[in-house]
Amino acid sequence: MTERLTATDRNAALKPLLESGWEMAENRDAITRSFVFDDFVSAFGFMARVALIAEKLDHHPEWTNVYRKVDVTLTTHDAGGLSALDVRLAQAMDALAGEAAAG
Numbered sequence: 001m002t003e004r005l006t007a008t009d010r011n012a013a014l015k016p017l018l019e020s021g022w023e024m025a026e027n028r029d030a031i032t033r034s035f036v037f038d039d040f041v042s043a044f045g046f047m048a049r050v051a052l053i054a055e056k057l058d059h060h061p062e063w064t065n066v067y068r069k070v071d072v073t074l075t076t077h078d079a080g081g082l083s084a085l086d087v088r089l090a091q092a093m094d095a096l097a098g099e100a101a102a103g
Contacts, residue, residue, distance in 0.1 A: 001078050001079070002083045002084070003084075004029075004076070004083055005081070005082050005083055009084070013084070013087045014031070014082075017094075018031075020094050022090055025073055025075070029080070029082050030074060030075035030081070030082065031073070031074050031075075031082065031086060032071070032072060032073045032074075033071075033072050034069060034070070035070045035097050036069050037068045037069075038068065040067050040068055042068065043068045043070050044065065046070060046096055046097060049096050050092070050093055050096060053092045057085055057088060057089060059076070059085040059086075059088075059089055061073065061074055061089060062075075074086040074089055
């Protein structure tokens with residue numbers, strides 16, 4: 001079972017994510033972010049690439065897509081809150097979104 005982040009690990013791991021656009025979710029131990037792309041195809045392509053990473057991690061986001069916007073919430077249900085898996089997936093999403101913007 002995946003362990004919830006300790007207070008020390010949490011502060012170190014979340015600081016760069018919060019600076020890159022992630023936010024703490026209201027009323028739960030989770031992080032959220034909205035990604036906006038140029039069009040639907042770019043948004044859907046991002047989701048497809050994230051899906052491959054999520055499968056490898058066996059850790060899946062809560063997300064919605066409307067046209068060019070993808071809203072994401074990450075938490076680890078088994079751990080009852082944020083874990084290292086959420087941090088890894090958020091970092092991967094940031095990297096992929098950066099590639100999409102550059103590409």
